[in-house]
Amino acid sequence: MVATQETIDKVKEVSSTYKYGFVTDLEAEKAPLGLSEDIVKFISHKKKEPKWLLDWRLKAYKKWLSMEAPNWAMVDFPKINFQDIYYYSAPKTKPKLNSLDEVDPELLRTYEKLGIPIKEQEVLAGVAVDYVFDSVSVATTFREKLAKEGIIFCPISEAVQSHPDLVKKYIGSVIPISDNYYAALNSAVFTDGSFVYIPKGVKCPMELSTYFRINEQNSGQFERTLIIAEDNTYVSYLEGCTAPQRDENQLHAAVVELVAMNNAEIKYSTVQNWYPGDKDGRGGIYNFVTKRGNCLGKKSKISWTQVETGSAITWKYPSCVLKGDDSVGEFYSVAVANNAQQADTGTKMIHIGKNTKSTIISKGISAGKAQNTYRGQVQIQKNAKGSRNFTQCDSLLIGDKCGAHTVPYINQFTPHARVEHEATTSKISEDQLFYCLQRGLDTEQATSLIVNGFCKEVMKELPMEFAVEAQKLIGISLEGSVG
């Protein structure tokens, strides 16, 4: 891959006196188009990163060059031109609007259905109002409270500066740069994300939500999150937002790494509602995410809960590596695919320690002409005696032009373990629909109710405030799919 002339010029222009080849005070807000070693250097420099991180990024970049994009998923999209993407732009403010009157009415209609308060609607839609500052001050109070407990919760770029040892020790320890194509890409060019550190013995007193994280906006398309829970800790992390999110970047390739020590529990919940594109899938987001947790310690537990309704293409397998004896991995997932959406999602549970347990509950809902695939791997290593897995994959079809696929991989290398797999496929029956209609519910209400019933086992794993909005979201995502 050859850097464009624009890139070369830009980098030459900025690299003169500084020891990494850059000057400190750059006026350029945006890296030139395309990807090259120089762009990786540019990003690292922009973020004033230490040399070890730059070297790490460069190694990832070289690795990425030698890799091929995966093609085993049941998704279909035109080849991505990686030279046609901007990899760095300085945090920018959203275009300020003067009032909600200037906001896309379609967006407002959805906010209203989700029951988002007016004030929040204004913030989400980027209306210039005073209480944007309120939300910053809320976030500040929030951080002070956490700091008192010794908890670190900040943008990862900030952690690189303030806690370099922790970042250096753990970044890439769960998902190595060579793990897969998109993880390598992310490692080379990630711009920001969250960093969470829970010191020994601390139970995090509140749900950590990206909503409250300063600098949340514009953490970019290559987000990187790292959560470390030391011995005897608990933390619940919420990611995403039910409000529809539009983004000018089509490709999103995030990496999330979790580390749980002895008796530590990490609960990671996601509601993903990126723009799915129009009815034919045009303009939707490609969401190619790598998420994995290491249960390093004894009796540690990592629980992934996800509600995926957005994106044109979802390629995502939040996984658990159960190294510690008696450790527990859980995966609860609802994936809704409507219209032309394609979702290939699932999990990997790798049992290494003795008496490790994993539970997989996956609910896939397909409507329109969408394709929804569950792909999961359960691997029981030789020494994982006494381990257990239970997997349940249920698919619900709405209409007759969509598809549901279940692709389980089970590798068991010891006879002293138990693996169970259940799978069902069903349709919303005409009887069910008529029963609801006869009670006065309209078709959309009825569909939402039946689908939410189908997903109940997963929804109850979501933190309360998330669950209510997520239920409405599922209804909205399926609007017009029945009748």
Next chain:
Amino acid sequence: MSLLEIKNAKLKLDDKDILKGLSLSVNSGEVHAIMGPNGSGKSTLSYMLAGRDGYELESGEVFLEGQSLSDMEADERARSGLFLAFQYPVELPGVGGMSFLREAVNSRRKFLGEEELDHLAFVKEARKVASKMFVKDEMLKRAVNVGFSGGEKKRFEILQMAMLKPKVSILDETDSGLDVDALKIVSDGVNAQRNDENAIVVITHYQRLLDYIVPDFVHILSDGNIIKSGGPELALEVEKNGYAGLINAA
């Protein structure tokens, strides 16, 4: 004015004539029983009235409180005050009884221009009504009709009827699958709702139910038409002589 008026209703299923010009008028405060042998068109009649897809009239018309139902979907009919207690209530896995009821009641209230009930107010009201129907709180927490016994399903139907306060209720074979004790509880629940403002149409195969829900009028349905109408004594005649005698006489 009658609450429910069926005028010369004709309906085909798979090219077969099922309803052949049926007419019936039900006034407020009345309970009508429609009796008939298997295959006489009883369930078709109830689906047609409720507006199920595929059960549209070929000709004829139905009026609810003077308003024609022909252009109304099933949910609009329900919100307007038409209730069907199902012969086989449908299971809704994962859908909690309480939230289902609340959505239903609020849809009806919205239609009537009444304020929607919030969660607390609704739960209070539902518990009050449920206790009268011997429906335990625990049952309302379970998923709708999932794992319910035959008796529980029917009690839950009548509980919904009590909560929705319909103008016209159609009870389709409500006695099927009930033992005597359950039959009494369900019938008491129905009787408690009889008043001058509403009307009930009981569709049944056996006379047994009519010992508990005593009708003002009894109609015999045979081969898609009402062949005879009378008072409660007509049901006894069926019990004694069977349908065959009546059908032959007609």
